[in-house]
Amino acid sequence: MNLDIKKECNNVMVIVPHQDDEILMSAGVIRVCEQNNVPYTVVMVTNGDYGCIDYSKGYARLKESLAGLETLGSNKESFEIMGYADTGMPERESFLTHLYNEKNEQKIYPSSCARETYGLEDKVEFHMKKYGKHGDYNRITFEKDLEMLLEEKKPDVIFTTSEYDMHGDHSGLYYFVCEVLDILNKKNGYEPKVFCGLIHSCAGDDNWPERDTAVFSCPQGLEENSNYKWEERMILELPEEMKKARGINNLKYQALLKHETALEPDAYEFLMAFIKDEEIFWRVR
Template sequence: MDNLMNQKVLIIVPHQDDEINIAGSMIYELTKQDICVNVLYTTNGDYHPYEANTRLKECILSLDVIGVAEKNIYFMGYGDTWKGETHLYNTEGDEPLISMAGRCETYGLPKHPEYRFIKSGIHSKYTRNNYKRDMRDIILDIMPTVIICVDFDWHWDHRATSLIFEEIIGELLKERNDFKPFVMKKFAYAGAWEGPKDYYDRPFKPTILPFEKLDKRYELDVPSYKWDSRIRFKVPTEAKTPLIRNNIIYKAACKHKSQMVRFTINRICNDDIVFWLRRTDSLTYHAGINVSSGNAKYLNDFKLIDCSNVYTKRKNVDIFDNCIWIPDEKDERKTITFFFAEPKIVQSISLYENFDLICHIFDAEIDFYNGYKIKTGELINSGEETIILFPEQKNITTISVKIMKYVGKKPGFTEVEIFTNKQRPNLSFLKGDYQSDKTSSLTSNRIRKTMEINYFEILLLIARIKRKIKRVYKNG
């Protein structure tokens, strides 16, 4: 992994301009190092049908500014939002849908068609199975070493992209031994689009814990994430210039003329860019699983959450379902057993408890079936990762986890991960040292901030008026 030229990065986002929120400065930094960056858009951003071609053309121009060649841009060509009450993610596999733009199959630009047409000479009908197949095929065509994907935000298309991506990764990790990419997730809104307008604060501020949350009882919209577990990357100097108008990410955002992303750069650009790392080297993906009761598939599916209606508005974690192994209430054993075809070395186990705060595991027992057992003690109550460390165990073919003490009627796990290496993956080829920029005096910054904000507010007002007039005109 030390050879930069061998790295291939894939950014997966739903809409044209989300790449700016998710990884704008990261894309620029990587392409500067001649690392191949690919960007995949799952939808055509065609909620307003007349914007589709415009948005596709704009993203090509925008990505060119930060170093991504057009040949490395992939359009899946699916709709932005769907007619009816059910999102494509929550439909049955081959149930056809019609997008808000009135279309029923994928499309792209005349000179840059969508992926399926380029690959197979056909357009994919709008079904869940086709959406999943197209994304999976793109991933396998590229075989990226690093994947950065949008996480579960408040927008339904973001939620669908995130969840189907995780579904695909879970399946690929089980099917293949040659595919263990670094996977990083990031919220497009929390901490970015909805972040504070702090670009002109000095020293440059790091990304801060989001204000708006799905459920105030948890730090982040995915309950299993912990703020202190975020991965922070250095932002290039070109992405934190004294004036926003000179910022390389702002220049890229300005190519999205039909959208408002350029007016959020004062929120998006910080002294760092943060992600949540999802490890892909767990031994559980190639293990057999027996459970004393409950649904074992949730234990190694890569999904920490799921949602049976992604259209659900912000409420609380009750919107998450079908993602937790919960043994029967009358099950006295409450045990998971993992079997390995070949002996393994094991150094650590990560347990993600049911994030329902009413249910809590106070102790569990891990048995390695070699004479060594360990008690976990109280797990972290909220679904966050509880890491269990122990002396290296060799020649392990069976491991069981038994819930011993708990409160609530539904103790369980969203995921169990077993690792040969207790150390997290080395991301040094991506990450630079984090440093704060302490340049410029406070007085000059106050003057600059006032001038730039007034400039921004005027431009934003004009853009909103123009956009509203255009929509009225287009809609008759």
């Protein structure tokens, strides 16, 4: 089934955990919104600073996201930094999975470089913007930040990562988004549409997305290991300037190139496999 941004969306929010996820999953969504004057916000939850003992990696990756979005025609006013930690991919290491499962909502989960939110000098994080101070790396602060952000922006359509994603931050983010939407629904009846995209599938990053194809194939094991049905996916056909045949002139490719930190040799083929003629999602709410 085709996804028509112009028809279905009046105010879009893309919520992703890490720098480059917004390009891999939803560069086409962002571009189509930009082209058709559909209001949108790209929300970056973590600073992507895994393994770094200072802020240098986080600063670099946030700037790379801004550069990638600028390539798509966006600007920093459409970008919100939440400024939380990136502590690893497996669920046992994942910051967002730890936070979601934590019973003590005040317990701080430090990263290798911080215990509280941070942003850029010329683009502060959401908590700083609202409260004039950094926010603790704990469950209650993150949940309240996300709740306030959704209340403020009131998107009618949300694109975010999937509960079936193999990265703990991706699945953890999904659960937080659903939790906060349930809170807001009880509070004021707010009920946006929610679409989820896969980045790290159960087939493994070495196998999916399939390399050198113009369309996505069904990840091996997807239907056996999730509630997703391949035939129920929503397909966004990308604009001509983002089609795979454009090669190095492809706008999604050019935006992804801005993410120099992520483009390590062992990840390059995986990341470039998202350069296709389409983006795919499942509607979950």
